[in-house]
Amino acid sequence: MPANPGTQNAPSIGTTAGPAERPNKTLLFVQSQAPHGTLYGQEGLDAIMMGSAFTECAVLFVGDGIYQLLANQDTSLLASRNYSVSYRALADYGVEKLYCTEADLQQRGLTVADLVVTPCVIDSRALQALMTSFDVILDF
Secondary structure, X not given: OOOOOOEEOOOOOOOOOOHHHOOOXXXXXXXXXXXXXXXXXXXXXXXXXXXXXXXXXXXXXXXXXXXXXXXXXXXXXXOOOOOHHHHHHHHHHOOOOEEEEHHHHHHOOOOHHHEOOOOXXXXXXXXXXXXXXXXXXXXX
């Protein structure tokens, strides 16, 4: 991840071996749902942590999924737990590759400074490359 996050032209997932040469399949978890109102976000986070015990994982936040990373969420009126701070623990699980798109941030009036972790911000061309570089894509 760059020291000064910004738009990147090409993602790096840290492996050059093709799918047949890797011992385990690589997993890209896509968090595409808003954090509250359904269990998709929490279940996705749990799956990321479990999957990371077995293979290389990365996370892509798209659409309203970027709200899962929003800092200072107040869930007191929702009868829901604010699990966004749990994303800080992903590095402890070996998940260090987090991505979001520049367009999704801009459309929501957000910057990486508004988030609890700093994902690598990629453009649409890099998004295509990222999605084709993983063996399995799981959308939550």
